[in-house]
Amino acid sequence: MTNDATKKPTLKAVNDAPRPSKEEAMDAVRTLIAWAGDNPDREGLKDTPKRVVQAYREWFRGYDMDPAEELSRVFEDVSGYDDMVILREIDIESHCEHHIAPFLGKAYVAYLPTEKVVGISKLVKVVEVFSKRLQTQETMTAQIADAIDEALKPRGTAVMVDAVHQCMTTRGVHHPDVSTITTQFTGEFKTNPSLQDRFLKLIGKS
Numbered sequence: 001m002t003n004d005a006t007k008k009p010t011l012k013a014v015n016d017a018p019r020p021s022k023e024e025a026m027d028a029v030r031t032l033i034a035w036a037g038d039n040p041d042r043e044g045l046k047d048t049p050k051r052v053v054q055a056y057r058e059w060f061r062g063y064d065m066d067p068a069e070e071l072s073r074v075f076e077d078v079s080g081y082d083d084m085v086i087l088r089e090i091d092i093e094s095h096c097e098h099h100i101a102p103f104l105g106k107a108y109v110a111y112l113p114t115e116k117v118v119g120i121s122k123l124v125k126v127v128e129v130f131s132k133r134l135q136t137q138e139t140m141t142a143q144i145a146d147a148i149d150e151a152l153k154p155r156g157t158a159v160m161v162d163a164v165h166q167c168m169t170t171r172g173v174h175h176p177d178v179s180t181i182t183t184q185f186t187g188e189f190k191t192n193p194s195l196q197d198r199f200l201k202l203i204g205k206s
Contacts, residue, residue, distance in 0.1 A: 098136075109144065157185070
């Protein structure tokens with residue numbers, strides 16, 4: 001029987017099925033180049049499949065990262081600190097799961113610690129874990145909050161993401177000046193509107 005008290009978060013949420021080989025992935029890129037109307041064997045495109053596969057490995061490295069591991073080392077000596085911890089303007093570089101087009105922006109993360117805190121770089125890592133996957137902004141926002149809640153058991157968590165989606169700016173409706181804002185509040189942030197307002201003021205979004 002699993003001991004729930006020691007169970008790590010289960011938010012890795014990756015596909016454990018075998019992945020295609022690098023060569024198979026490169027062949028797929030060649031097919032897409034040909035489908036677009038160009039010759040994958042011409043001089044300027046010969047190395048493109050290799051470069052694309054390397055870029056995908058970097059863009060989607062979140063599938064090889066575990067948020068539970070990132071948040072596993074905590075510090076229990078908080079010396080009585082009980083106010084919110086906030087990280088502002090964490091860079092978001094993600095790709096939408098509908099068109100595999102980039103969406104770029106900033107994340108704002110806060111939590112109200114109970115008896116333990118985590119290194120601030122680890123919170124940035126958690127944002128990176130979920131942003132470096134095929135995503136919707138709404139799902140990513142919720143996943144960041146859920147991971148912090150599960151690992152730290154804070155009194156509450158607040159997450160805001162403000163991003164511009166290239167699937168809207170370079171195709172479709174072609175509106176480059178539209179940004180999307182998503183929020184997720186849990187615990188005291190969800191039940192206490194004044195805490196929400198304070199969070200939004202402190203990150204400059206009120």
